[in-house]
Amino acid sequence: MLVLRRKPGEAVMIGDNIEVQVLGVEGDTVKLGFSAPQNIQILRKELMESILQENLKAGKNQLDQEQLLHLLDRFANGIYGKKGC
Amino acid sequence: MNQTTNPEAAIRTVHSRAYGTFHVTGEQIYHFPRGLVGLHEYKDYALIQVEGGPFHLLHALSDELSFILLPAHLAIEDYGFRIDSPTVELLDIRQPDEVNTFLIVNAIDGELFVNLKAPILTAPGSRRGCQFIIDDPSFPIRHPLTRKEGS
Numbered sequence: 001m002l003v004l005r006r007k008p009g010e011a012v013m014i015g016d017n018i019e020v021q022v023l024g025v026e027g028d029t030v031k032l033g034f035s036a037p038q039n040i041q042i043l044r045k046e047l048m049e050s051i052l053q054e055n056l057k058a059g060k061n062q063l064d065q066e067q068l069l070h071l072l073d074r075f076a077n078g079i080y081g082k083k084g085c
Numbered sequence: 086m087n088q089t090t091n092p093e094a095a096i097r098t099v100h101s102r103a104y105g106t107f108h109v110t111g112e113q114i115y116h117f118p119r120g121l122v123g124l125h126e127y128k129d130y131a132l133i134q135v136e137g138g139p140f141h142l143l144h145a146l147s148d149e150l151s152f153i154l155l156p157a158h159l160a161i162e163d164y165g166f167r168i169d170s171p172t173v174e175l176l177d178i179r180q181p182d183e184v185n186t187f188l189i190v191n192a193i194d195g196e197l198f199v200n201l202k203a204p205i206l207t208a209p210g211s212r213r214g215c216q217f218i219i220d221d222p223s224f225p226i227r228h229p230l231t232r233k234e235g236s
Contacts, residue, residue, distance in 0.1 A: 039171040043220060051203045051218065052123030054226050058200070059124070059152045060189040065103040066152055068192040075230065076138035077198060 096230060099131050099144050101151055102204065107133050115207055116215040118175055122203060122216055124150065130214065132207060155186035160199045160230055166219045177211035184208050190230065197230040
């Protein structure tokens, strides 16, 4: 991991077209500004992590999938029952 | 990049331990250029409507990886978000009605939830798909799936 010290107003470049600027420091919070091409998605890491964990839970756990099937049956019967078809 | 999948591919068979065996046509096969979040190695899926119900199965062609999807409009009313231009390009669409929005269904402790934060978008025209992340804290990852009463 590369470690750099930067002051507010200073920036780093990642490759030719991604710029990360330190906008300010307030207490224990660092405010960062990002400039990047549109096709680069910038997200908080914990958001990515939580979606990843939810994907794994939904997609890979066999036991959960059996439980899921059972619940789906109940759900589908419920909504179709109410619609009367 | 458009050569990565052959849309007229012959019928394939998908074996799923949980859901059984499905025969799929080329029209049911979708290419996800970016995969799903955290699962980037799986890029090709079959999208199959589960018989007799509103649910769809999104099953990886290469592995035992599958997701139950529900069309978003059946799960929640007034679900809307803006798709950014890289995603529009990825899906190769021109109009909003060229894309279908599905929610991933999850079971936790005997209850059903849908992921509103990261829906699955599919474009039948291009047979491409992606998982789109909505960077807005008001969209939860776990939204309780409840039956619509009287609608």
